[in-house]
Amino acid sequence: MTQAIVVRSLGGPEVLKLEEVELSPPGPGEVRIKQAAIGLNFIDVYFRTGLYKADPPFIPGKEGAGTVTELGEGVTDFAVGDRVAYATADGAYAAERNVAIRHLVKVPDEISLETAAAMMLKGMTAQYLLLQTYPVKPGTVMLFHAAAGGVGLIAGQWAKALGATVIGTAGSQEKVELALAHGYDHVIDYTREDFVERVLELTGGNKCDVVYDSVGKDTFPKSLDCLKPRGLWVSFGNSSGPVDAFSVGLLAQKGSLYATRPTLFHYIATRAELDACANSLFDVVRNNKVRININQTYPLAEAGRAQADLEARKTSGTTLLIP
Ligand code: NDP
Numbered sequence: 001m002t003q004a005i006v007v008r009s010l011g012g013p014e015v016l017k018l019e020e021v022e023l024s025p026p027g028p029g030e031v032r033i034k035q036a037a038i039g040l041n042f043i044d045v046y047f048r049t050g051l052y053k054a055d056p057p058f059i060p061g062k063e064g065a066g067t068v069t070e071l072g073e074g075v076t077d078f079a080v081g082d083r084v085a086y087a088t089a090d091g092a093y094a095a096e097r098n099v100a101i102r103h104l105v106k107v108p109d110e111i112s113l114e115t116a117a118a119m120m121l122k123g124m125t126a127q128y129l130l131l132q133t134y135p136v137k138p139g140t141v142m143l144f145h146a147a148a149g150g151v152g153l154i155a156g157q158w159a160k161a162l163g164a165t166v167i168g169t170a171g172s173q174e175k176v177e178l179a180l181a182h183g184y185d186h187v188i189d190y191t192r193e194d195f196v197e198r199v200l201e202l203t204g205g206n207k208c209d210v211v212y213d214s215v216g217k218d219t220f221p222k223s224l225d226c227l228k229p230r231g232l233w234v235s236f237g238n239s240s241g242p243v244d245a246f247s248v249g250l251l252a253q254k255g256s257l258y259a260t261r262p263t264l265f266h267y268i269a270t271r272a273e274l275d276a277c278a279n280s281l282f283d284v285v286r287n288n289k290v291r292i293n294i295n296q297t298y299p300l301a302e303a304g305r306a307q308a309d310l311e312a313r314k315t316s317g318t319t320l321l322i323p
Contacts, residue, residue: 001020001021001022001023002020002021002023002094002095002096002097003018003019003020003021003094003095003300003301003323004018004019004021004059004091004093004094004095004097005017005018005019005059005060005061005093005094005300005303006019006021006057006058006059007047007048007054007056007057007058007059007060008056008057009056010048010049010050010056011048011049012049012308013048013303013304013305013307013308013311014304015048015304016048016060016093016303016304016307017304018300018301018303021059021094023094023096023097023098024098025070025072025098026070026071026072026075026098027072027073027098028072028073028074029072029073029074029075029100029101029102030072030075030098030099030100030101031068031070031071031072031075031078031084031098031099031101031104032068032069032070032071032072032096032097032098033064033066033067033068033069033084033096033097033098033099034066034067034069034095034096035064035065035066035092035094035095035096035097035117035323036065036066036067036113036114036117037064037065037066037113037114037117037118037320037321037322037323038061038063038064038092038093038094038117038300038320038321038322038323039061039062039063039064039087039092039117039118039119039120039121039122039318039319039320039321040061040150040296040298040303040306040307040310040318040319040320040321041061041062041063041121041122041150042149042150042214042237042239042310043062043121044060044061044062044093044307045307045310045311046238047060048060048307051238051242054090058090058091059090059091059092059093059094059097060090060091060092060093060303061090061091061092061093061094061321062086062087062088062089062090062092062121063085063086063087063088063092063117063120063121064085064086064089064092064097064117065083065084065085065086065107065113065114065116065117065120066083066084066085066113067081067082067083067084067113068080068081068082068084069096072098075101077101078101078104078106082106083106083107083113083116084099084104084105084106084107085104085105085107085113085116085117085120086099086103086104086105086120087103087120087121087124087264087268088103088121088264088265088268089103093300093303093321094300094323095300095323096323102271102274103274105120105274105275105278108282108286110286111282111285111286114294114320115285115292115294117320118150118292118294118318118319118320119154119281119285119292119318120278120281121264122150122151122154122318123154123281123285123290123292124264124267124268124277124278124281125151125236125264126151126154126155126158126281126290127158127277127280127281128262128264128267128268128277129151129155129212129234129236129262130155130158130159130162131162131280132267133232133234133260133262134209134210134232134234136159136162136163136164136210137162137163137164138162138163138164139163139164139165140159140162140163140164140165140209140210141164141165141167141203141206141207141208141209142159142164142165142166142167142208142209142210142211142212143167143168143169143195143199143208143210143211143212143223143226144156144159144166144167144168144169144184144211144212145168145169145190145211145212145213145214145215145219145223146169146170146171146214146215146239147168147169147170147175147179147182147184147187148168148170148171148175148176148178148179148182148187148316148317149214149239149315149316149317150315150317150318150319151214152168152170152179153178153179153182153293153316153317153318154290154292155183155212156168156179156182156183156184157182157183157284157289157290157291158183158284158289158290159183160183160184160185161183161284161289161290165185166183166184166185166186167184167185167186167187167188167199167202167203167208168184168186168187168188169187169188169189169190169195169215169219170187170188170189170190171189171190171191171313172189172191172313173189174316175187175189175316176188176189178316178317182291182293186198186202190219195219195222195226196222196225196226199226206228207226207227207228207231208226208227208228208231209227209228209231209232210227210231210232210233210234211223211224211226211227211231211232211233211234212234212236213233213234213235213236213237214235214236214237214238214239215237215239215240216235216237216238216239216240216241216242216243217238217240217241217242217243217244218240218241219240220235220243220244220246221246221250221254223235224250224251224254224257225254227254227255227257228255229255229256229257230255230256230257230258231255231257231258232257232258232259232260233251233257233258233259233260234260234262235259235260235261236261236262236263292317292318293316293317293318294317294318294319294320295315295316295317295318295319296309296315296317296318296319296320297319297320297321297322298319298320298321298322299321299322300321300322300323302321303321306319306321
């Protein structure tokens, strides 16, 4: 038996309840992990509300880190005692769990399990957005919405290290200051100022090469007005709700724009891709180019309160649930 949060019906944060659940031995290609910490992510909200499809009952969560305590049949690459982490394995909100090894990476000695649990999903997302979806380099001018969030604080530091001019948006003065301390050259409080006008001012009318937009509904289509002709709009989330359907002709009107709607899963689908992405993240954390801010910690039993705070824009940086 172990303790886990179980969603028995879709709904508000109150549906997240701690239960004693049966835990079978790890199956072939799996290991059992005693979890040190679980990462909270906005995607957990989408599954709880039904925006993304999952059939109850289910244990939510995709990200965590811990120690291997048991090996399933055929597992040779991992050993009991290994410190491991994962970013895309459903069922993370639990004290102990089984995980297929295709999701797992070993955590380097210099990185704590708590930091690993906080950064794998958000940090590998920053990695693919900045290095793969659009190759950010010296001279790149970019806009990143929700700059003080989990992905946002990591992306700001990383983009700065790559030499970009990094413009962010954030929802309060406190968040603006936090983002400015994490790589952003300019941060716009988009609850008080028109971010398109400010981007035009900040760039002398030249606008951005790339806009990373995880806010979705509330920042569309204005994000497109921040792009240079032939710029890239990267829509990677729905924190304010999904983007409304639009005619593809809009991309022509706004300047022959490119658009993509990427998801981490497709960038770490193979062992080689997962290792490359995770190692790239480990490197920037080890050499202090990127600091991981764990700004909120909740007991696992209070996962509902944690998700409510995330949805209410009360959090910044990363958030952990502790079993
Ligand atoms: P964040 O910590 O960034 O939290 C979301 C932030 O979005 C809030 O803090 C808030 O910041 C901002 N926001 C703006 N409008 C709203 C609104 N109406 N309701 C709630 N929040 C709002 O979350 P994560 O770091 O976990 O994730 C960031 C985004 O990236 C999410 O949309 C997530 O789904 C997406 N994502 C996508 C991935 C992919 O591969 N496609 C992978 C990982 C994350 P503020 O108050 O400053 O506006």
